[in-house]
Amino acid sequence: TLVSSVRAALRARQRQYEIRDSLRARDAALAELKRERETLQVVLDNSIVGVLIGKKDDGITYANQAILRLLGYTADEVAAGKLGWNDINTAEYAEADRQAEEQMRIFGTADSYHKELRARDGRLIPFLVGATIIPSQESQGDLSQTIAVFLTDMSRQKQAESALIQ
Numbered sequence: 001t002l003v004s005s006v007r008a009a010l011r012a013r014q015r016q017y018e019i020r021d022s023l024r025a026r027d028a029a030l031a032e033l034k035r036e037r038e039t040l041q042v043v044l045d046n047s048i049v050g051v052l053i054g055k056k057d058d059g060i061t062y063a064n065q066a067i068l069r070l071l072g073y074t075a076d077e078v079a080a081g082k083l084g085w086n087d088i089n090t091a092e093y094a095e096a097d098r099q100a101e102e103q104m105r106i107f108g109t110a111d112s113y114h115k116e117l118r119a120r121d122g123r124l125i126p127f128l129v130g131a132t133i134i135p136s137q138e139s140q141g142d143l144s145q146t147i148a149v150f151l152t153d154m155s156r157q158k159q160a161e162s163a164l165i166q
Contacts, residue, residue: 050127050151053134055144056101059084067151072120088117090124100131104147108133114154126154 044051050067054060063071063078073083089097093115100110109132116124134146 050153052149052151053146054085055146056085057144061146066153070119070125070153071117088119090116090118092116100129104131104133108135117151126158128152128154 044062044064047064048066050070051062051064052060052067053062059081060078060083063073063075063083065075068075068078071088077083096113096115100113103110110130112128112130114126115129116126119125128151130150132148134148136145
């Protein structure tokens with residue numbers, strides 16, 4: 001009948017409006033996520049604290065400019081997978097790193113600790129290190145997840161300490 005056809009058409013039109021509104025809300029949410037990501041990228045890239053992101057076994061997937069300058073690597077090398085944890089870590093701090101990994105397995109984050117990283121030119125640079133697992137929908141405490149490492153250059157402090165001792 002005509003009435004049922006009109007009702008069906010009205011329901012279809014209402015559904016179209018709902019879909020349109022849903023798509024507008026999704027687009028607005030995506031635009032907000034993009035703005036937040038761009039803001040975070042600026043903060044990371046311009047931070048005075050070094051930031052490394054990657055997986056324990058898969059290597060480093062992101063390094064900000066602060067740490068790249070200190071270690072003597074480039075963003076292109078990181079993007080190409082040419083900078084791995086073994087390139088910068090030293091055996092001397094393997095036990096401290098193991099303890100940090102254990103803390104991350106249990107708590108998702110590790111207490112800060114001191115260590116030295118090897119720069120491209122072989123220099124050892126002292127850092128205060130903090131690390132955390134970046135949460136994902138997979139199981140918590142899984143070191144196959146992405147890890148963020150925060151590195152504060154302690155070179156000036158170490159130099160000042162040496163000068164005071166002398």
